[in-house]
Amino acid sequence: MSLLNEVWQAVKAIGTGMATVHKRVYEEAPTEFYPYVELDLPPVSVQSLALVENEDGTERCIVCLQCERACPSQVISIERHRNPEGKGFLIDRFDIDLVNCMYCSACVEACPVSSIVTIQDFELSTYDLHTLKADIDFLHEQARRSKKWYSPKLGVEIRTEDGRIEKAPPEMQPGGLAELLKPAAEEEES
Amino acid sequence: MGLLGSDERPRDIILGTLDDLINLARSRSMWPLTFGIACCAIEMMATWDPKVDADRFGMFFRNTPRQADVMIVSGTVNKKLAKRLRRLYDQMAEPKWVISMGACANQGGPFRHGYSVVEGVDKIVPVDVYIPGCPPRPEALLQALLLLRDKISDRELRYKRPQEIATDYDVFAEPGEDGRIPVL
């Protein structure tokens, strides 16, 4: 009898497994249909790097070389010269080797003025590696394309329809919960 | 790399059309080789998961290089692996393509300064599509696979294929005086 019971248990277990599998047929699959539907990545997602300019087209970057020093993969190389009129430095060359970059966002952490930022554009696959040696024009272009970007100092910023740069609402910000919870607490107090 | 084994652009209309048809079929039925190396291999598997599902485009893994069309080099290639990788590539049946996935496979990535890392898999096998990222997200791999699809089926792109870069790479080289296995 125990043998029969064993067989019955085995058949039952296989049947349960098969039912478990087949019931998925009636469920909607979570596929996101990538090339046909645009991905909505979270704003802090690190897919590529960009150099943000101010609204008036001036350079945010002060060429302090902090990002170059912070980079673990050593892919940033910058050349600069002293600004003949006024303080600071001007960029001669600002190259990021996006081929060898490990997308750890250490440079973004290091940047004191939130000039170098992370963006969500991941569609960089190419037939030719030379397209990925990013110079300053390419990095600016990446920033101009993107609607939102992230840097630890200024948080998530968004580009509005009319080209202005604004801070994103707290729902998109890391640590935005503090701001979201504040009005509720104030209401409770009042 | 046409059906008739010629790299010249076919002038014959009928054969040209047949060539196009076969290449259309090739581009719509790319079977990658099950060859995961490192971090990118996990994202490579994730490209076939329910969320991204590259099987929508008719791609599924074959374990043996004889039946695979695309080799996705998904991770760091070091000098010990390089010989095996080249051998796997040689074992694949023509026509075959290579996708270099991630920073390490492209040019060594963060590990390119190391003593045993090959600085880019294109020193060993000819690469058709490169994906940046460390690791690239699954959608990026899907984009690369679709770029490869366009490259195979599109005449203009196909005949501008970069020639074999790595013909002079000796994968069975003896170590040099400093004990390192020479790369190029």
Next chain:
Amino acid sequence: MSSTIGLEPVLGRSDEMIVNMGPQHPATHGVLRVVIGLEGERITRAVPHIGYLHRNHEKIEESRTYFQVVPFTDRMDYVSGTQNELPVVLAVEDLAGIEVPERAKMIRTMFFELFRIASHLVWMGTAMLDLGAITPFLYTFWDREIILGIVERTAGARMLPNYYTFGGVRRDLHPHFFKDVAEFLDHLEKRMPDYEHLVLENPIVHARTVGVGVLSKERAVARGVSGPVLRASGVAYDVRKAFPYDAYPEVEFEIPTSDAGDTYARFWVRFQEIYQSVKILRQLLEKTPKTGPFKGRAPARLKISGERYRAVENSRGELGVYVVGDGGDKPYRIKHRGAAFSNLQVIPDLFIGAKFSDAIAILSSLDPVFGEIDR
């Protein structure tokens, strides 16, 4: 080349076939190569070869600052993301005397456990793939995809986020983090019975794993294995309990152990660990303050002298690091003690005498990850 095979044919033995499994083999979970002597289907000898993913972590990290080392450690056990950063971070915090806020510790622990679930899900899928069932792989990868989505929303990357830093974590939580994790845990608890039906209760899995690849308690300890492999052999050694770190002293959980020591026991222990991780995460969701500091005060340039061994219990076992600082801002030497590295040494013990198909099941139950083994 014969010296690299390490398994010379024995003269006068024509009944033994020497088979080279890997580095490209679907069941080696990466680039393991095992040279196997087969007598029919029975394995007579087995010599594992590693190093096909040796990417010079330890040498490269000597030329990077402590801050730059952390993203490199991510790439070791790439299935379990942030878990690898923790030993280095803890060791350096010990040596430099950096204080970590309570909330940061809890955030770290939550990510640690999320990645443990993710890693065990990947194991479950690939182990079943090795046994021949394709479907659980897709289910587990979808569940893992949810975890990675939660991680990406906060940490910025799916797999290797470079999230922990000295004194805490790099950035604050996404506003929806708590809601997301709670929803995911509910989802996972609904799915776990399905996984039990497909894996643990399946009679074919029983037939393939029960009594296969038995690792005795003494042998397991002497071989230095750790993690689920050790606990399946009946040793309740878990770094989270033995040498607690971060927020583990504040949560309650059990160490699931089994005395059988066979492949099925290793499967079972990993399943129980998923349940324990869910339990830990539920407690932490309650305890963690919604707002507050996420990072302590850490100097911008760390100069460290001294030596420290710190270990954490990652998904594969004791992941340790031995940091030696010479007073500069770069480590003098970093030695990573990979859990899977020690676990994989038992291959000859378990393979010899087993059937070839058993070897596949045994290998999947060891759950090797080659980023950590070869470094």
Next chain:
Amino acid sequence: MSLIPIPEDRRFKIKLIGYDPGRSRPWLERFVYSLYVVAFWLFVIATYAGVPALFDWLGWDGGWGYVVMRALQVVMLFLLSAVIALMLILALRKYLGKVQERYGPMHYGPAGGIQTVFDALKLLGKEDFVPAAADWLTFRLAPAVTFVSSFAIFAVVPFASGWTLADSNVGLIYLIAVSTLSAYGVLLGGASSGNKWALIGALRAGAQMVSYEVPLALVFLSVAVWSGSMSLGKIVDAQLGVWNVIPLFIPFVLYVISSLAELKHIPFDFPEAESELIAGYNVEYSGMSFAFFFLAEFVELFLLPALIVVFFFGGWHGPLFGLEPGTLAAGALQSLYFSVKTAVWVWIFLWIRATLPRYRDDQLMEFAWKAMIPLALLGLVLAAYMRLIWR
């Protein structure tokens, strides 16, 4: 520098030329796949009713005409097997997709409908490669042997009453012979590849064959004893009242298990064993040779469930709604019944494939020798007794 010029914005864009703009359309899928079913049905009708009718109309139905007619039917069946393979591969991939919470092929052709055509064309244009270590002739011959031996089962399968190529009175013996042959193809292919994985696969195929063939033959014997005939047509005829599955339940279960083993189907796919032997016996095959193995596998995936239906589920029996048996309409209806029953069994096989892991090879042998053969003998004795009592 590369030959490809860097585009202005340094980005290469995908061409969005797929069919489906980002959502599934179940009705479209159903429509496209029903086209395959209709094509299959029309092929069956044309083969078994159309070709004889054509020769009848031509008045060329004796002597050489008969031979040519049969040859034409075989050609039609070959085309039919291609349709079956394309259909089943697509069905497998779509069903696996569905149970795995994804969609499977869906962008090439309406609802992925011509995906498998692309696959076949691709394999046609792929390099067909003979390794240096392989034995050329055997290596080349093995896919053909495998395909022919599975294709040969078509000869005795009755699609409707009288719709069969050869309703031989030794049909069962023919089946035993042919199914043994199909293991030979695998054995030859694996052993001639000059590859150790393929050799192990071949050895496993051989060991597997000797273990499932004996219970299979005993099951055939029980069916023959119960039905009183070895002709497949007569076996179906005998099931007019009650399907064999009820009196012959034990042989039925054993037959399903043996079929799974003969198909090299999960949970018994040891010769191929993707995750163990890489691809087993066909590890060295590429291009068209591999396509023939693939074709053979899927033709068998149709034929073995079809034989289950013939032996145990009443074959083409079903309500005829007053149609005269033997007419075209009745034959079409009967072949539809037969196909639907077969489709259900094919689906069960796919379902098993989607769910179960793989046994170890010695476990099948142990099971076959220790459990299946005694049970098959028991089934045979029971069948004989029942035959004595009830018929």
Next chain:
Amino acid sequence: MDLRIKRERLFDEDVYTVHPDDYRALCEQLKKDGFDYPRAISSLDMGYGLRVVLQLTRMSDLAKVEVRTDVSYDVAAVDSVTDLWPGVEWHEREAYDLMGISFRGHPDLRRLLLEEEWDLHPLQKRYDTGGYLIPDWRPADWPDPAPWQEPAPSQEDAAPEGGEGE
């Protein structure tokens, strides 16, 4: 038991610095003391020589111990402890492979991560990250006095007793 040994306490570990000739004897002593779990063997290039660091745990009370021994570049060899703890087999091979320390009596001392054809030990400080010799690298002088007390002042002090505070 005249083990040339120095004992100190670092964080939660007992650290023994031992003369390479006494390394094996100390390990046997520790094995007898119940240290059954080998965590790792690390290897360091100290600038004047190579150092082997063996890390052990006792499963019964979770005491941790670390054994260090320094060898010179010329005679970079210590006794293997694989027979005491089979788990250090690969760790010793790795130390041989990357740091160039030979282990006498190891059953299978081959390179582990690199190929047999290589003849450099890349983790030594004389090589740069790329594995090339640094031209102006010179070994430092051996530190004086020797780190261990020589000879051991008394037997009780020298004999290792495992974890402190027992």
